[in-house]
Amino acid sequence: MHTRFTQAFGLSTPIALAPMALASGGALAAACAQAGALGLLGGGYGDLAWLQREHALAMSLLPPEAMPRLGCGFITWKLDEDASALDWLLDQAHRPAALMLSFGDPRPYAARLAARGVPLVCQIQQVAQLPLCLDAGAAVVVAQGAEAGGHGMNALEGRSTFSLVPELADALAARSPATLLLAAGGVADGRGLAAALALGADGVLMGSRLWASAESLAARGAVAAALRATGDDTARSAVFDVLRRKQWPAPYDFRALRNGLHRQWESRVEELREAPEAARADYDAGVAEGDYERAHVTVGEAVGLMHDAPAAALVIQRITQQAQGW
Numbered sequence: 001m002h003t004r005f006t007q008a009f010g011l012s013t014p015i016a017l018a019p020m021a022l023a024s025g026g027a028l029a030a031a032c033a034q035a036g037a038l039g040l041l042g043g044g045y046g047d048l049a050w051l052q053r054e055h056a057l058a059m060s061l062l063p064p065e066a067m068p069r070l071g072c073g074f075i076t077w078k079l080d081e082d083a084s085a086l087d088w089l090l091d092q093a094h095r096p097a098a099l100m101l102s103f104g105d106p107r108p109y110a111a112r113l114a115a116r117g118v119p120l121v122c123q124i125q126q127v128a129q130l131p132l133c134l135d136a137g138a139a140v141v142v143a144q145g146a147e148a149g150g151h152g153m154n155a156l157e158g159r160s161t162f163s164l165v166p167e168l169a170d171a172l173a174a175r176s177p178a179t180l181l182l183a184a185g186g187v188a189d190g191r192g193l194a195a196a197l198a199l200g201a202d203g204v205l206m207g208s209r210l211w212a213s214a215e216s217l218a219a220r221g222a223v224a225a226a227l228r229a230t231g232d233d234t235a236r237s238a239v240f241d242v243l244r245r246k247q248w249p250a251p252y253d254f255r256a257l258r259n260g261l262h263r264q265w266e267s268r269v270e271e272l273r274e275a276p277e278a279a280r281a282d283y284d285a286g287v288a289e290g291d292y293e294r295a296h297v298t299v300g301e302a303v304g305l306m307h308d309a310p311a312a313a314l315v316i317q318r319i320t321q322q323a324q325g326w
């Protein structure tokens with residue numbers, strides 16, 4: 001299945017693995033790259049030791065012909081505090097297939113990526129963020145709708161994938177036609193991939209669907225809880241960021257399963273921010289015990305389309321085949 005995205009990155013399907021912090025490790029990124037997709041390691045908050053370990057694992061698993069499909073992603077505002085993981089990655093002999101930056105200004109990193117010949121992928125949530133990506137010379141823009149699992153634009157300011165993608169496709173056609181566009185948020189089967197292409201995207205970036213795969217680093221109990229859920233069972237808020245002691249900047253919050261602890265605090269987030277200790281203790285105990293009524297389960301609305309957790313290659317093969325038949 002070929003698009004401008006597959007041609008530019010040497011892929012056999014227009015799918016990218018989202019660089020999911022603590023889930024898109026070396027095994028998952030390698031499995032996706034080997035299956036013909038773009039495999040982005042979840043560099044997340046920039047933990048150097050984690051990235052060194054997972055990058056080495058991916059490289060050990062990949063046959064030489066699939067190595068050019070291995071890349072990485074980082075959370076931009078966290079890189080602004082410490083970019084040592086990015087520095088390390090750019091110093092490696094293996095040149096990343098792509099470097100994805102989300103949630104912040106990509107421009108300070110653009111020159112280093114260009115000098116190393118690494119294509120920049122910028123994930124955005126609003127049309128107003130497009131000029132920053134174009135100024136940074138992004139090769140690919142990812143349009144992330146608020147359906148997405150994990151972090152994204154908060155409920156007041158976020159957009160949905162179905163209207164954001166064609167609006168960005170039109171904006172790119174007018175202003176930067178060579179820049180590629182991926183759709184993210186809510187894509188978990190061939191219908192979603194076919195719809196994204198119909199809306200003007202060159203491919204999709206998938207998180208939740210590949211989070212529930214054999215190679216994902218997601219806790220098995222969390223995956224089991226997700227597979228029992230429907231798309232009605234997630235919510236977007238700052239609750240789990242406060243509980244996890246993450247200092248996310250204002251426009252962003254987090255979609256996860258709307259479990260018991262979330263329900264307890266979702267209408268009292270300011271109160272939680274002011275006195276988080278007891279709730280954090282509850283959350284920490286939930287994590288330690290694998291109790292997903294208290295620990296977070298990071299998935300988006302696409303969770304209602306997910307009914308198993310097979311090998312990532314099978315997920316990619318199924319979605320590609322279903323989309324081809326559309």
Ligand SMILES: Cc1cc2nc3c(=O)[nH]c(=O)nc-3n(C[C@H](O)[C@H](O)[C@H](O)COP(=O)(O)O)c2cc1C
Pocket residue numbers: 018019020021023042043044045073074075101102123144147148149150151184185186187205206207208209211298299300301302
């Ligand atoms: C478990 C999980 C972790 C995520 N972590 C990151 C991250 O570290 N950096 C990032 O840019 N996006 C992250 N995301 C968001 C993805 O990049 C992507 O936008 C999203 O998964 C797409 O929506 P979907 O989950 O419906 O496929 C994460 C998503 C999930 C589900």
